[in-house]
Amino acid sequence: MNxxxxxxxVAAAPDKVRSLPGHATVGTNDLDAASVFYDKLLAVFGIGxxxxxxxxxxxxxxxxxxxxxxxxxxxxxxTVGNGGMVAFEAPSRSKVDEAHATALAAGxxxxxxxxxxGENGAGPYCAPEGNKFLIFRSGADAA
Numbered sequence: 387m388n389x390x391x392x393x394x395x396v397a398a399a400p401d402k403v404r405s406l407p408g409h410a411t412v413g414t415n416d417l418d419a420a421s422v423f424y425d426k427l428l429a430v431f432g433i434g435x436x437x438x439x440x441x442x443x444x445x446x447x448x449x450x451x452x453x454x455x456x457x458x459x460x461x462x463x464x465t466v467g468n469g470g471m472v473a474f475e476a477p478s479r480s481k482v483d484e485a486h487a488t489a490l491a492a493g494x495x496x497x498x499x500x501x502x503x504g505e506n507g508a509g510p511y512c513a514p515e516g517n518k519f520l521i522f523r524s525g526a527d528a529a
Contacts, residue, residue: 409445410472411454412519413464417444419493420455426492428453430485431474473520478527479511485521486513 414420421444428434428446433453437445443456453472458464476482479500486500500513500521510524 409447409451409453411443411456412472413458414455415457415464417441417455417457420444423489423492423494424453424455427485427489427494430481430488431476471520473522476521476523479523480527482511482513482521482523486515489513489515489521 424444424446425435433446433448435444436447436449436451437443437454439445441457443454445451445454447453453474474485476485483500486496490496494515497514498512501507501511503509503512510522512520512522514520
């Protein structure tokens with residue numbers, strides 16, 4: 387097998403939650419509604435707004451831009467990509483549960499209850515959400 391066909395998951399060091407590489411964005415057709423949803427969801431992780439571009443985009447992060455919601459630059463409608471996903475790493479399984487409940491309460495859709503994934507449940511503890519993002523915890527809970 388080559389690198390393209392072979393797949394394996396490498397777990398993060400359990401004592402450190404990774405931040406997003408650079409930043410990731412998802413498109414929206416209703417910036418106001420999306421911002422209400424992500425304000426609530428990302429607050430679970432202590433993440434808030436770091437940059438607002440009125441009527442265009444809102445970016446979130448701990449101290450710097452890490453995740454954004456944007457109106458499509460080309461002016462065409464935003465659509466959910468099939469197979470695309472943004473994953474947020476949680477410091478604990480209880481935070482995965484809390485984020486899942488918060489997302490549902492804020493109007494998100496459920497694509498599977500929180501729980502272990504993978505063969506025999508040995509994979510990461512995950513909660514998939516409806517706008518193609520995933521909340522997960524690999525390894526032991528952070529201290």
